Amino acid sequence: xxxxxxxxxxxxxxxxxxxxxxxxxxxxxxxxxxxxxxxxxxxxxxxxxxxxxxxxxxxxxxxxxxxxxxxxxxxxxxxxxxxxxxxxxxxxxxxxxxxxxxxxxxxxxxxxxxxxxxxxxxxxxxxxxxxxxxxxxxxxxxxxxxxxxxxxxxxxxxxxxxxxxxxxxxxxxxxxxxxxxxxxxxxxxxxxxxxxxxxxxxxxxxxxxxxxxxxxxxxxxxxxxxxxxxxxxxxxxxxxxxxxxxxxxxxxxxxxxxxxxxxxxxxxxxxxxxxxxxxxxxxxxxxxxxxxxxxxxxxxxxxxxxxxxxxxxxxxxxxxxxxxxxxxxxxxxxxxxxxxxxxxxxxxxxxxxxxxxxxxxxxxxxxxxxxxxxxxxxxxxxxxxxxxxxxxxxxxxxxxxxxxxxxxxxxxxxxxxxxxxxxxxxxxxxxxxxxxxxxxxxxxxxxxxxxxxxxxxxxxxxxxxxxxxxxxxxxxxxxxxxxxxxxxxxxxxxxxxxxxxxxxxxxxxxxxxxxxxxxxxxxxxxxxxxxxxxxxxxxxxxxxxxxxxxxxxxxxxxxxxxxxxxxxxxxxxxxxxxxxxxxxxxxxxxxxxxxxxxxxxxxxxxxxxxxxxxxxxxxxxxxxx
Amino acid sequence: xxxxxxxxxxxxxxxxxxxxxxxxxxxxxxxxxxxxxxxxxxxxxxxxxxxxxxxxxxxxxxxxxxxxxxxxxxxxxxxxxxxxxxxxxxxxxxxxxxxxxxxxxxxxxxxxxxxxxxxxxxxxxxxxxxxxxxxxxxxxxxxxxxxxxxxx
Numbered sequence: 001x002x003x004x005x006x007x008x009x010x011x012x013x014x015x016x017x018x019x020x021x022x023x024x025x026x027x028x029x030x031x032x033x034x035x036x037x038x039x040x041x042x043x044x045x046x047x048x049x050x051x052x053x054x055x056x057x058x059x060x061x062x063x064x065x066x067x068x069x070x071x072x073x074x075x076x077x078x079x080x081x082x083x084x085x086x087x088x089x090x091x092x093x094x095x096x097x098x099x100x101x102x103x104x105x106x107x108x109x110x111x112x113x114x115x116x117x118x119x120x121x122x123x124x125x126x127x128x129x130x131x132x133x134x135x136x137x138x139x140x141x142x143x144x145x146x147x148x149x150x151x152x153x154x155x156x157x158x159x160x161x162x163x164x165x166x167x168x169x170x171x172x173x174x175x176x177x178x179x180x181x182x183x184x185x186x187x188x189x190x191x192x193x194x195x196x197x198x199x200x201x202x203x204x205x206x207x208x209x210x211x212x213x214x215x216x217x218x219x220x221x222x223x224x225x226x227x228x229x230x231x232x233x234x235x236x237x238x239x240x241x242x243x244x245x246x247x248x249x250x251x252x253x254x255x256x257x258x259x260x261x262x263x264x265x266x267x268x269x270x271x272x273x274x275x276x277x278x279x280x281x282x283x284x285x286x287x288x289x290x291x292x293x294x295x296x297x298x299x300x301x302x303x304x305x306x307x308x309x310x311x312x313x314x315x316x317x318x319x320x321x322x323x324x325x326x327x328x329x330x331x332x333x334x335x336x337x338x339x340x341x342x343x344x345x346x347x348x349x350x351x352x353x354x355x356x357x358x359x360x361x362x363x364x365x366x367x368x369x370x371x372x373x374x375x376x377x378x379x380x381x382x383x384x385x386x387x388x389x390x391x392x393x394x395x396x397x398x399x400x401x402x403x404x405x406x407x408x409x410x411x412x413x414x415x416x417x418x419x420x421x422x423x424x425x426x427x428x429x430x431x432x433x434x435x436x437x438x439x440x441x442x443x444x445x446x447x448x449x450x451x452x453x454x455x456x457x458x459x460x461x462x463x464x465x466x467x468x469x470x471x472x473x474x475x476x477x478x479x480x481x482x483x484x485x486x487x488x489x490x491x492x493x494x495x496x497x498x499x500x501x502x503x504x505x506x507x508x509x510x511x512x513x514x515x516x517x518x519x520x521x522x523x524x525x526x527x528x529x530x531x532x533x534x535x536x537x538x539x540x541x542x543x544x545x546x547x548x549x550x551x552x553x554x555x556x557x558x559x560x561x562x563x564x565x566x567x568x569x570x571x572x573x574x575x576x577x578x579x580x581x582x583x584x585x586x587x588x589x590x591x592x593x594x595x596x597x598x599x600x601x602x603x604x605x606x607x608x609x610x611x612x613x614x615x616x617x618x619x620x621x622x623x624x625x
Numbered sequence: 626x627x628x629x630x631x632x633x634x635x636x637x638x639x640x641x642x643x644x645x646x647x648x649x650x651x652x653x654x655x656x657x658x659x660x661x662x663x664x665x666x667x668x669x670x671x672x673x674x675x676x677x678x679x680x681x682x683x684x685x686x687x688x689x690x691x692x693x694x695x696x697x698x699x700x701x702x703x704x705x706x707x708x709x710x711x712x713x714x715x716x717x718x719x720x721x722x723x724x725x726x727x728x729x730x731x732x733x734x735x736x737x738x739x740x741x742x743x744x745x746x747x748x749x750x751x752x753x754x755x756x757x758x759x760x761x762x763x764x765x766x767x768x769x770x771x772x773x774x775x776x777x
Contacts, residue, residue: 080731084724114755117733213724221730226737239755255759257746359748359759371761372748461725462748462761465732 022068023180024103027094031118032077033352033467034111035137037061037476038167040074043177060090061483065177079117080221081124082203084213086393096206098130105131105183107176112142112149112164115236119228120221122158126188127197128204132160133179134186139164139172146240154235159187168473190227196220251469254356264360267353271344275382279340280419287332297324311508320507326500329546330493337415339485341383346480350472354379355464362462367445369452370395371462374404381412384488385577388412389584399457402593405585406451409576410601411444417545417577421569424552428562432616432623439570439612443604495580499542512538526610527567530559537571543578563616563623571609576601638678640671647672703772705742705751706765713741714770721767732758734768 026043030036044063061074075094076087083092098104106125110118115136125132136142136149155162161179165172200220253259300323304316317324348354354376362372373395381388385408392404413421425433452459506512512535519534527533533551540547551568554560560568576582576598586594616622639646647653649669657672669678708714716738719726733756734740743750743757749765751758 080727082727082731084727111755116754117756120731120733213722213727215723215726218719218723218726218730221727222735225730225733225735251757252743255744255747255750257744260747355759359750362748362761372759461722461764462759463725463728463732463764464759466750466757466759 022065023070023105023183025098025101025105026065026070026072026180027075027098027104027106028072028109029075029091029095029106030077030109030121031079031111031114032465034077034109034114034118035167036077036109037074037480038473039107039109039135039137039165039173039176040072041475041479042165042167042170042173044072060094061479070180079120081121081128082200082217082220083206084217085396092204092206095125095128095130099128105133105180107133107135107180109135109137109167112136112139113145113147113239115149115232116225116229119231120224122186123188123190123224123228124204126158126186126190127201129185131183132186133176133183134158134160134162135172135176136162136164137167140166140169142239146237148237150235154231157187157231157235160184190224192220192223196223245468247469251352251356251466254353254469255359255466260356260360264357267348267357271348274344275337275341275415276419276422279337280415280422283336283340284333284419287336288328292328292332297328300324314508315501315504318504320500320504322497322500322504325503326497329500330489330496334416334496335485335489337419338383338488339481341415342481342484342488343477345380345383346477346484347472348379349480350470350476352467352469355466356469358462358464359466364445368407368448369403369455369459370400370448371459373460373462373464374400377404377408378412381408381414382418383415385409385412385414386581386584387488389581389588392588396460397458399452399455400459402455402589403448403451405589405593406597406600407444407448409581409585409597410447410574410604411440412577413573414545414577417548417573420545420548420552421573424548424555424565424569427555428565429623431621432562432566435612435616435622436566436569436573439608439615440573443574443608447604495578499579502542503539522606526606526613527571528613529564529568530554532559533568536568537575540572540575541579544572544575545578547572547575561623563613566616566623567609567613570612571605574601574605574608638669640674640676641678642676643671643674645671645673703770704766705740705749705768705770706762708742708770710742710744713739715739717769717771719768721764725764725767729764729768732756734758740768 028036028040028043040061040063043065045066060076063072063074064070065072073094075091078088078091081088081092081095083089095106098106108118108122108125110122118134118136122132122134134154136151142149149164151162151164161182161184163172163175163179165176167173196216196219199214199216203217254263297317300321301317304313307313314321316322319325348357357379358372358375360372361375365371365374368374376394377388377391380391388408389405392401392408395401395404421436425436503512506515515538516531516534519537520531523529523534523537524531532554536547536550536554539550548569551560551565551572555565555568582594582598585597589597638649645653654672670676671678705714716734716736718736719729719734729735733753734751738753741752743752748759748761751760751765
């Protein structure tokens with residue numbers, strides 16, 4: 001039996017020892033939910049920009065160390081540096097860059113209560129010989145739980161600076177900044193047989209990317225974990241039981257087979273109050289009537305009235321004007337709704353509720369060939385389907401990504417549309433509103449169920465970590481929200497303008513009427529709606545919330561009875577969300593898939609509309625006043 | 626001790642060759658720097674002389690023969706999916722897709738780890754030390770537990 005053991009000899013980087021300059025690049029990494037973002041904000045002073053890592057959808061936050069040229073990057077949370085998923089590949093390549101560029105270092109953030117899992121990553125950093133500072137965050141929580149950590153001992157054992165912080169209060173953050181110059185590659189005393197570490201190290205060094213995951217990686221993690229556990233037990237005492245903590249009780253209640261449901265109901269109600277009532281109601285009114293109708297539109301009209309050609313005036317301030325429709329729509333209606341939505345989403349994210357929502361909804365998504373993890377893109381889809389289509393990348397298999405994309409395109413109304421739909425449903429009896437909900441839900445489940453059986457491929461296993469529930473830090477929520485809204489505006493606003501321009505051109509070229517006449521048999525014949533509704537459905541190809549607004553106008557003028565209103569709502573809810581969404585599907589899943597999804601969704605939308613019409617004709621009490 | 630990797634490990638055994646008494650994956654293994662002790666110790670090697678002591682629980686054939694001859698032990702593999710809510714146990718081994726196993730082990734779920742099953746519905750929820758994860762039944766069935774009675 002050959003007992004080859006691998007000892008990694010620590011090589012001290014001379015450029016750190018001899019030139020104690022401030023670091024040029026700091027990469028924050030660590031397990032999920034260890035307060036990495038809070039430390040990032042404390043280090044950079046709340047000035048972050050968010051960008052997608054090149055070629056991926058993984059969000060990487062960037063900031064600067066105050067007073068220096070040093071850049072700070074917040075990598076996605078991970079449990080191992082092995083690049084097995086897209087998130088991990090991003091973090092892995094950031095670690096690689098810290099290895100090769102002088103002046104770069106890794107600040108590993110750890111939950112002081114869960115040292116063993118953090119040390120698994122530290123040991124990998126040791127194998128990669130990356131200059132590292134270890135930060136034991138949430139030191140206050142660890143102390144409250146009676147955990148004592150021998151920081152000096154750990155420093156000596158690992159040969160790197162180890163700092164304790166409470167990132168949310170800023171405690172210890174200055175010491176972390178100062179420790180940058182003392183970063184070293186962690187010492188590695190871990191003897192591992194090469195048959196275990198060999199394939200893992202190949203993967204870590206990027207020499208080989210296997211098509212399938214080699215079975216030995218689990219043994220590699222086990223080996224690291226066993227050593228990490230020994231270290232953790234040598235330098236930290238065990239925690240006292242936490243069953244009395246409110247956060248733990250709440251965390252358990254939120255996934256409880258009985259109490260989980262009322263809690264879910266409360267969360268949804270709060271979401272509705274914040275986004276539906278406050279965002280889509282109060283704020284939209286304020287911006288639309290108070291700002292655009294009173295100030296911006298008259299000002300733009302006055303500005304362009306000097307233009308000699310009426311076409312130019314119409315282009316900017318006409319019925320389909322870039323200012324009066326494009327900008328007003330993007331800034332006055334969509335901006336407040338997405339801002340409140342992303343605030344709510346960040347609150348849910350930082351409170352630790354989202355993974356619990358995944359647990360509660362696992363059953364439903366399983367029916368549709370997905371698992372509870374799919375709830376993340378679906379909830380985000382209630383904010384913006386286009387952005388949510390991007391996040392379907394978090395799903396592990398191709399089949400799941402395709403299914404989630406299809407369901408988002410089919411039936412998840414985005415916040416802008418939901419606002420309009422809720423306003424419309426308020427004018428029909430509750431029974432009729434339930435017809436709308438039941439038809440849309442039935443279409444989603446039926447399509448998901450069928451597609452799950454038709455599409456080839458597998459569903460990935462459901463494994464979701466449940467972090468402790470905690471009170472979200474408002475600064476953190478604000479940074480996330482602002483960064484996402486900025487991203488959204490950059491993506492969406494140009495498309496509003498392009499869409500408006502398209503409508504303007506169709507209108508000028510008199511093509512609008514042609515298309516409306518062509519659609520009449522379908523709209524009047526199948527759906528039983530007045531012919532003018534064709535115009536609404538046509539602009540529904542651009543944005544379905546646009547169409548919903550048009551239909552809302554028609555019903556207010558008495559053009560639609562309650563049954564027709566419900567039929568129109570069902571059809572427009574099941575439409576493709578917007579043209580941007582089609583582009584996004586084409587970009588993410590290919591042009592063929594986008595065409596197939598569009599070709600599938602429109603007939604389904606009209607068929608379900610027709611079905612709702614039949615249902616209400618056979619059971620007239622559903623819509624009787 | 627919730628996060629104790631060695632909580633509930635098999636009791637002391639004596640090496641059949643040299644008679645050295647040790648706890649697999651215990652202090653003796655560490656002091657002797659046994660290279661097998663770090664990888665979950667699925668094989669039982671004497672840390673002094675290196676002699677391998679057969680581990681009946683890890684061998685399907687051994688369990689089958691044990692059942693035939695009627696000796697004790699030899700219960701069929703019982704997994705996390707068989708555990709009642711609220712019960713605790715120690716992980717014996719993981720089986721299934723390498724990708725899933727790599728992920729679970731990175732999250733701290735590995736042989737020798739003490740786990741507690743918090744609930745079975747809507748999904749299984751497992752607690753190990755400071756880590757709580759939700760898994761579906763199929764994943765729970767991939768986690769084989771040690772045969773000894775669970776500590777409640």
